[in-house]
Amino acid sequence: MQAVILAGGLGTRLSPLTRTIPKPMVPVAGVPYLEHQLRLLKRQGITDILLLTGYLGNRIEEYFGQGGSLGLSIRYSREASPLGTGGALRQARPLLADDFIVIYGDSYLPIPYAPVLAHLRAARAQGVLVVYDGRLGESPVPNNVGLGPEGYVTCYAKDSGQVTGLEYVEAGVLAFRQSALDLLPAEGVVSLEQCLFPQLIVRRELVSFVTSQRFYDIGTPERLEAIESLLANDHHANSISN
Numbered sequence: 001m002q003a004v005i006l007a008g009g010l011g012t013r014l015s016p017l018t019r020t021i022p023k024p025m026v027p028v029a030g031v032p033y034l035e036h037q038l039r040l041l042k043r044q045g046i047t048d049i050l051l052l053t054g055y056l057g058n059r060i061e062e063y064f065g066q067g068g069s070l071g072l073s074i075r076y077s078r079e080a081s082p083l084g085t086g087g088a089l090r091q092a093r094p095l096l097a098d099d100f101i102v103i104y105g106d107s108y109l110p111i112p113y114a115p116v117l118a119h120l121r122a123a124r125a126q127g128v129l130v131v132y133d134g135r136l137g138e139s140p141v142p143n144n145v146g147l148g149p150e151g152y153v154t155c156y157a158k159d160s161g162q163v164t165g166l167e168y169v170e171a172g173v174l175a176f177r178q179s180a181l182d183l184l185p186a187e188g189v190v191s192l193e194q195c196l197f198p199q200l201i202v203r204r205e206l207v208s209f210v211t212s213q214r215f216y217d218i219g220t221p222e223r224l225e226a227i228e229s230l231l232a233n234d235h236h237a238n239s240i241s242n
Contacts, residue, residue: 001117002097003046005037007105008054008079008088022056024105025063026218029231032063033218036231037103038070044113047072050095052088054079086190090181099177107172108227109215116209117175126180126205127196129153131168138214140223143169145208153206156197168208171215180205 007024024034034051041049049072053060057078067074077092089096099120101113109130120128131153134143145168146155156170157163174192183199184190200206216227 002048002100004050004102007051049074051076084189085192086184090184096178102174104172107217109171109173111213119209120175123207125207126177128175130171130173130209132171134169139169147208151208158193
């Protein structure tokens with residue numbers, strides 16, 4: 001099972017923290033935030049990791065190396081210039097498994113990931129979007145996903161306020177078949193949310209995986225403070241920061 005982490009963002013909303021370090025390396029509970037994500041994967045037996053880096057990507061690569069200190073096998077695909085979430089996956093395609101989990105490099109969703117990939121394999125779909133039931137409250141962002149009665153994604157609103165009446169919110173974890181990338185343009189900056197999602201929705205090839213576990217992210221200073229509290233005791237003997 002392969003996990004792909006999108007770790008190339010600029011993190012402008014966390015400036016000045018991100019002027020000299022990439023967003024995934026922002027300290028949380030004493031270690032770089034990305035280390036918490038990697039620990040979560042390791043605890044689930046997911047050791048095949050592909051990091052898609054960009055802005056100050058060398059800082060990530062130098063720190064984690066090939067992942068041996070954490071019991072992982074880490075490979076990298078670094079953007080020379082920003083390509084967007086879809087473009088980063090397109091560039092990394094030679095390194096991708098036939099199907100894989102995708103995690104945003106600024107989000108944290110503590111659920112088992114194997115069932116998400118199993119759901120993709122069992123479905124007649126090209127992608128799975130993990131969504132949090134916004135009716136439960138506690139979501140740090142407005143609802144942005146609509147679902148049909150059979151669990152297919154029927155609407156994805158990238159920006160809050162685009163569509164009203166939605167009941168779910170994207171939770172920062174996805175799964176794709178590699179063949180889904182055939183739908184992306186061959187070059188240029190490409191967004192998964194703006195390019196791939198709409199095509200899969202029209203084809204009824206994007207299904208949901210609903211979770212009642214709220215998710216966290218480090219997108220703003222306020223959210224960074226919340227996840228700091230969550231992970232304050234997440235220390236392990238094999239931390240490469242010890």
